[in-house]
Amino acid sequence: LAKTTQPISMDSYEGQEVNITCSHNNIATNDYITWYQQFPSQGPRFIIQGYKTKVTNEVASLFIPADRKSSTLSLPRVSLSDTAVYYCLVGVMMDSSYKLIFGSGTRLLVRP
Amino acid sequence: DGGITQSPKYLFRKEGQNVTLSCEQNLNHDAMYWYRQDPGQGLRLIYYSQIVNDFQKGDIAEGYSVSREKKESFPLTVTSAQKNPTAFYLCASSVVSMNTEAFFGQGTRLTVV
Numbered sequence: 032l033a034k035t036t037q038p039i040s041m042d043s044y045e046g047q048e049v050n051i052t053c054s055h056n057n058i059a060t061n062d063y064i065t066w067y068q069q070f071p072s073q074g075p076r077f078i079i080q081g082y083k084t085k086v087t088n089e090v091a092s093l094f095i096p097a098d099r100k101s102s103t104l105s106l107p108r109v110s111l112s113d114t115a116v117y118y119c120l121v122g123v124m125m126d127s128s129y130k131l132i133f134g135s136g137t138r139l140l141v142r143p
Numbered sequence: 144d145g146g147i148t149q150s151p152k153y154l155f156r157k158e159g160q161n162v163t164l165s166c167e168q169n170l171n172h173d174a175m176y177w178y179r180q181d182p183g184q185g186l187r188l189i190y191y192s193q194i195v196n197d198f199q200k201g202d203i204a205e206g207y208s209v210s211r212e213k214k215e216s217f218p219l220t221v222t223s224a225q226k227n228p229t230a231f232y233l234c235a236s237s238v239v240s241m242n243t244e245a246f247f248g249q250g251t252r253l254t255v256v
Contacts, residue, residue: 062241063241063242065242067245072231072250072252073247073249073250074233074235074248074249074250075233075245076247077245077246080244118185118186123241123243128193128199129174129191129237129239129243130176130188130191131176131188131191131235131237131245132188132202133178133185133186133187133188134185135184135185136185
């Protein structure tokens with residue numbers, strides 16, 4: 032499984048755009064990149080997923096460069112309710128099994 | 144209403160006792176997972192299962208056991224061999240594919256008293 036590296040924490044203010052970058056130098060050819068959001072005392076929830084270039088949905092955008100060794104989650108105009116932990120996951124296959132391995136994530140604090 | 148349900152939400156256990164956490168899904172997912180989360184930390188994989196009657200150890204399986212007798216159910220037993228069981232436990236399920244999305248339950252907070 033590709034190891035991922037994310038910043039431990041980030042601060043922002045309401046209305047700003049937030050970009051969280053994840054490094055995954057050992058990403059495999061078939062690996063997808065998936066981001067999850069977790070609020071305190073809740074299970075993570077899926078935000079966005081991509082394989083290459085750019086993906087956009089109603090809550091976020093995901094930018095993936097051509098070499099796919101990193102990805103950037105972009106949250107437009109954050110609000111206080113976007114304060115959460117954001118996890119980047121890369122790949123699900125290991126030893127012929129499907130495993131979802133979460134790292135430590137990035138703690139985003141949105142200030143008023 | 145499709146989803147994944149964990150119960151109970153809060154659980155208290157005396158030292159030396161085994162306790163079983165329930166996880167049920169009606170999403171028809173083949174894969175199911177159990178994670179442990181300690182305060183301020185990420186999720187660590189305890190056990191996972193890709194198919195009924197088969198499961199594999201994750202990174203921190205010692206002191207835990209699971210069963211997968213039905214596709215919908217993946218209970219986790221925290222045994223007395225788990226020396227530090229107080230934690231937040233999360234169950235998830237997904238389809239088995241490269242671009243899978245995992246669905247999580249609301250978690251069970253276990254406290255040893």
